[in-house]
Amino acid sequence: MLSGVLSGLVVGFSLVLVPTGAVIAQGKGQKPPYSPPVRENTTQLLWGDTHLHTTLSADAYTADVRVTPVQAYEFARGRTVTADNGMPVKLKRPLDFLVITDHSDYLGIYRRLAAGDPQLKDWPVGQRWAEYLKTGQTVKLGSEFAEAIQQGDPAYDAPSQMIASIWEDVTKRAERYNEPGIFSAIIGYEWTSMITGDNLHRVVLYKDGAEKANQMLPFTARESTDPQDLWQALASYEEKTGGDILAVAHNGNVSNGRMFSPTQVNGEPIDGKYAAERSRWEPVYEVTQVKGDGETHPYLSPGDEFADFETWDQGNIMLSQEKKPEMLQYEYARSALQEGLRHEANLGLNPFKFGMIGSTDSHTGFSTAEEDNFFGKFVESEPAPDRVTNKMAGQLQESWQLGASGLAAVWAPENTREAIFEAMERREVYATTGPRIKVRFFGGWEFDQQDIERADYARVGYDKGVPMGGDLTKTDDAAAPTFLIVAARDPDGANLDRVQVIKGWLDADGKTHEKIYDVALADGRRVDPETGDVQPVGNTVDLAKASYTNTIGDPELATVWRDPDFDPDQRAFYYVRVLQIPTPRWTAYDANYFDRDMPDRIPMVVQDRAYTSPIWYTP
Numbered sequence: 270m271l272s273g274v275l276s277g278l279v280v281g282f283s284l285v286l287v288p289t290g291a292v293i294a295q296g297k298g299q300k301p302p303y304s305p306p307v308r309e310n311t312t313q314l315l316w317g318d319t320h321l322h323t324t325l326s327a328d329a330y331t332a333d334v335r336v337t338p339v340q341a342y343e344f345a346r347g348r349t350v351t352a353d354n355g356m357p358v359k360l361k362r363p364l365d366f367l368v369i370t371d372h373s374d375y376l377g378i379y380r381r382l383a384a385g386d387p388q389l390k391d392w393p394v395g396q397r398w399a400e401y402l403k404t405g406q407t408v409k410l411g412s413e414f415a416e417a418i419q420q421g422d423p424a425y426d427a428p429s430q431m432i433a434s435i436w437e438d439v440t441k442r443a444e445r446y447n448e449p450g451i452f453s454a455i456i457g458y459e460w461t462s463m464i465t466g467d468n469l470h471r472v473v474l475y476k477d478g479a480e481k482a483n484q485m486l487p488f489t490a491r492e493s494t495d496p497q498d499l500w501q502a503l504a505s506y507e508e509k510t511g512g513d514i515l516a517v518a519h520n521g522n523v524s525n526g527r528m529f530s531p532t533q534v535n536g537e538p539i540d541g542k543y544a545a546e547r548s549r550w551e552p553v554y555e556v557t558q559v560k561g562d563g564e565t566h567p568y569l570s571p572g573d574e575f576a577d578f579e580t581w582d583q584g585n586i587m588l589s590q591e592k593k594p595e596m597l598q599y600e601y602a603r604s605a606l607q608e609g610l611r612h613e614a615n616l617g618l619n620p621f622k623f624g625m626i627g628s629t630d631s632h633t634g635f636s637t638a639e640e641d642n643f644f645g646k647f648v649e650s651e652p653a654p655d656r657v658t659n660k661m662a663g664q665l666q667e668s669w670q671l672g673a674s675g676l677a678a679v680w681a682p683e684n685t686r687e688a689i690f691e692a693m694e695r696r697e698v699y700a701t702t703g704p705r706i707k708v709r710f711f712g713g714w715e716f717d718q719q720d721i722e723r724a725d726y727a728r729v730g731y732d733k734g735v736p737m738g739g740d741l742t743k744t745d746d747a748a749a750p751t752f753l754i755v756a757a758r759d760p761d762g763a764n765l766d767r768v769q770v771i772k773g774w775l776d777a778d779g780k781t782h783e784k785i786y787d788v789a790l791a792d793g794r795r796v797d798p799e800t801g802d803v804q805p806v807g808n809t810v811d812l813a814k815a816s817y818t819n820t821i822g823d824p825e826l827a828t829v830w831r832d833p834d835f836d837p838d839q840r841a842f843y844y845v846r847v848l849q850i851p852t853p854r855w856t857a858y859d860a861n862y863f864d865r866d867m868p869d870r871i872p873m874v875v876q877d878r879a880y881t882s883p884i885w886y887t888p
Contacts, residue, residue, distance in 0.1 A: 312680040312697070312727075315689065316705055317366035318345070318636035319457070319517060319677050320472050320555060320628035325371040325439070326459075327414060329632040330379040331407045332647040336634025338369050338439065342446040342454060344635050352644065354651040358635060360642070362705070362761070365684050366453035367636065369443070370472045373458045373487035374418055377435035378427050388431050394424055418461075418490050425491070436486055440479035447478075449685045458487040460516070462494040464534065466587030468523045469496060472555070472628075473503070476513035476690035484510045495534040497543065500550045513690060518623075519555030519630070521605070522563050523586040526596030529605035529621055531612075544618035553693050554623040556602045556700045556880055557675040558630040559646050560586075564846070564880055565603040568594055573785055575848060575876065579672035579702070588665055606883060607773045607781035610840045613887075614775060624696030624738045624882030625844070627675025638703040639762075640875060641815075643673035643855040654863040657856055657871060669871045673855045674702040678879070680736065696738025699881040704759040706877075710737040710845045712884035714744055716751040721827040726755060737844070738882040749835035750886060754788065755827040756847045756879070764822025766791055766806040766848040766876065770830060774841035788830040791823035791850075808851045810874050815853045815861035822850040837888060844883040848876050 322329050323338045333353060340350045347363030371377070382389060382399040389395045394417075401410040417425040440456050447454040455474055462469040475482050488502040496518075503514050521528030532538055556563045561581025570576040584591045598604045602625060609621030629636050633651060637644040645651045649659045650668035657669040680697045681688040692698055699708055709727055713734025720729045730736065730753050741750050756768050768789040774782055787796050787803050794804050809818045832843070853861075854875040860867050867873060 312682055312692075313684075314707060315365040315679045315681055315684055317364050317368070317453070317677050317679065317689070318628050318638070319368040319455070319474060319626060320370050320459070320519065320558065320630045321367060321634070321636050322371055322459075322630070322632040323369060323634045324380055325377040325435070326632060327372055327375050327379050328411075329371075329647070330383075331402075331410060332632065332649070334632055334634065334648055338371075338442050338634075341369055341634040341636075342367065342442065346446070346452055352633065352635065352651060353648045354653065356652065358637075358644065360637070363452075364636060366455060366679075366689055368455040368457040368472070368474055369439070370457045370459040371439070372461050373489045374461055374491055375414070375427060376432065376439070376458065376487065378431070381431065381435070386431070388428060392428060395427065418463075418494075421491075429486070432486055437479070437483055440482050444479045447686065450683060453684055453686050453689055455686050455689065456482045460488055460490060460499055462490045462496065462499075463586060464494050464527065466585045466589035467525045467527045468520045468586040469494065469518075469527055470520060471496065471499060471516040471518050471551070473499075473514065473516050474690065474693070476687055477510070478686070481510040481512040497533065497546065500546045503550055515553075515690070515693065516551050517553055517555050517626070518551055519558060519628075520560055520563070520586065521554075521600040521602070522561045522566075522581050523584070524600055525585040525590055525592065526599040529599045529608055531599070531608070539612060539616070539620055541616045541618055544612060544616050544620035547620040548618060548622050552624060552696055553626050553698055553882070554602060554605075555628055556625040557627040557672070557702050559671050559674060560630060561672060562674065562702065563600070563602055565601050566597050568597050569601060569604050570783065575846075575878075578876070578878070579674065581666075581670065583666070602880075603771065603773065603783060606842050606844075607775070607783065610773065610775040610842065611779060611781055614779065614840060622885065624693070624698050625700045625880050626677035626693075626698050627700035627702060627880075628677055629675065638674055638676050640673045640703060640853060640855045640877070641858050643671075643858075646671055652859065652862070654865055657859060657867065669856050669867075672702065676701045676703060676705065678705075678708070696882045697736050699737060699879060701879040702877045704762045704849060704877050704879075706759055706762075706765070706847055706849070706879040707757040708845060708847055708879050708881055709753070709755040710881045710884070711735065711753040712739065712741050712750055712843065713753070714741075714748055714750060716753045716829045718829050720753055721755060721829055726753065726827075729753070735884060737884060739884050741884060741886045743837055743888045747837040749832045751829055751831045752843065752884070753829050754845055755825070756789070756845070757825045758822075758849070763817065763849040763852045763877070764791065764819045764824055765826050766822055766850050767803070768826045768828065769846045769848070770843055771846055772832065772834075772841060772843050774836070774839045776839060784834070786830070789826040789828040791826060792821060806850050808874065810851050810853055810857070812853065812857055812860070812873055815857045817850070817852050819850075840888065841886045842883040843886070845879075845881040847879040849878065851876050
């Protein structure tokens with residue numbers, strides 16, 4: 270009978286898929302199985318950090334970071350470890366996944382030099398560097414390190430056998446801590462391009478395990494500082510191994526206009542080949558991290574009252590060149606998404622069609638993104654009575670300017686390397702500046718207000734539309750798209766202030782625009798129909814106690830929103846920004862814990878937030 274059911278020849282029976290995947294025959298008039306079938310598009314929310322450094326990174330080692338990758342994994346999984354400042358540390362909520370991304374240039378070499386590894390005794394440059402490490406000449410070492418990356422002198426080549434051995438150790442550790450369904454240890458590294466001090470860094474993530482990842486060494490800035498050469502290396506990896514790999518650009522706010530520039534590194538304008546390669550290899554962007562927030566800038570979005578958030582805009586990453594206003598439009602995610610529409614209209618391809626994630630870029634070995642557990646970037650910004658005014662390693666800024674940020678949120682069917690990687694490829698991901706705010710965002714043509722009342726609203730979202738990161742195309746009736754949006758506070762955190770839709774579009778004259786819509790407001794507030802203003806949610810922060818109350822705001826906000834200004838002939842994108850109520854900033858927690866008064870220049874209150882990946886509309 271079973272073969273008859275499978276061939277469709279048995280009359281009066283239907284097929285039901287049960288969660289185990291077994292096939293059963295159901296007769297007419299019989300009840301359906303107790304457990305409903307599991308849909309292929311069922312997803313769960315996973316939290317992780319895709320950008321974390323340990324003692325294996327050269328800059329971390331010279332800044333006295335000694336936390337190892339093993340300790341970093343243990344910490345991410347919720348176990349207690351000891352920080353470099355001697356404090357025991359533990360996450361109150363473990364991560365679901367982690368990517369340790371130590372710098373590929375001279376990966377782990379400083380640690381081997383300091384230990385007197387005999388395999389490096391015949392490398393003259395290494396022996397000189399070992400002496401610098403022994404005598405504390407870190408400034409001289411850093412200068413020579415930077416020089417080594419910028420030139421092709423083979424004298425600076427570390428023994429390839431040693432690099433291969435270190436990389437195999439990296440991948441072996443990831444295999445050891447990778448536990449499908451429980452914790453995903455994703456293999457990765459950071460490619461560290463800094464052209465004249467302008468940041469073009471990329472984090473590289475593997476879908477694969479050690480067997481494939483070990484077949485090619487990580488690409489280095491010493492080989493090339495041009496992203497197009499990195500993309501070619503990624504293509505070579507996939508061709509050689511049959512594996513899958515992608516890159517995540519980050520920190521555009523310290524690139525001095527290079528990250529989303531209309532020109533390539535060689536000075537030529539972006540062309541179709543560049544657009545195709547960038548959209549292929551860089552499906553997501555790190556929009557927020559410890560070195561400032563990268564959604565938008567008040568200069569670019571003067572009408573956005575929340576644009577000036579954790580802003581870093583003094584210069585490039587080395588502070589070797591001051592920031593100029595004309596650089597800003599090529600540094601921030603919102604303006605880059607608008608630029609992408611313009612390039613697409615001219616080239617037929619969008620080079621800046623990216624989803625958004627957050628991560629820490631911590632160099633302490635610890636992924637700590639929340640205000641009340643922020644452990645800084647380097648050792649000098651780990652918790653201490655005077656850390657807020659300490660100068661950061663190699664920088665002129667003080668540590669209070671660091672932001673406690675961020676996290677990568679991923680909607681995936683299961684907690685595995687493969688599922689997380691595929692979610693990033695389809696851009697079904699979003700960023701938060703630290704809290705675990707839950708956000709669902711779907712776009713379509715048929716959503717109505719009743720859809721958010723359903724317990725299975727996410728199933729409705731997939732059935733009737735596309736999730737964040739998806740595409741909408743023109744329909745015959747030219748109706749405006751509708752968006753199903755549900756946001757919930759961090760279960761251990763602050764209530765929500767509001768949900769906003771950020772829209773960007775390209776007009777008939779080729780000019781880009783943006784508009785912010787307050788689509789869901791807490792506490793029964795409404796948008797003033799004449800001015801468009803919204804009454805502030807209020808502020809319950811008690812700085813003396815570094816505390817707040819959830820007596821304002823809402824734990825959940827949900828709506829179905831239709832674009833009232835839709836033009837079916839205009840290219841557009843939409844993404845959601847969710848704002849928390851005001852809470853104490855990490856500096857306020859420090860002031861309370863160490864019982865010290867903070868200088869007036871130091872901000873003490875913050876409104877943390879989430880940014881979803883966009884949904885694009887293309888005529």
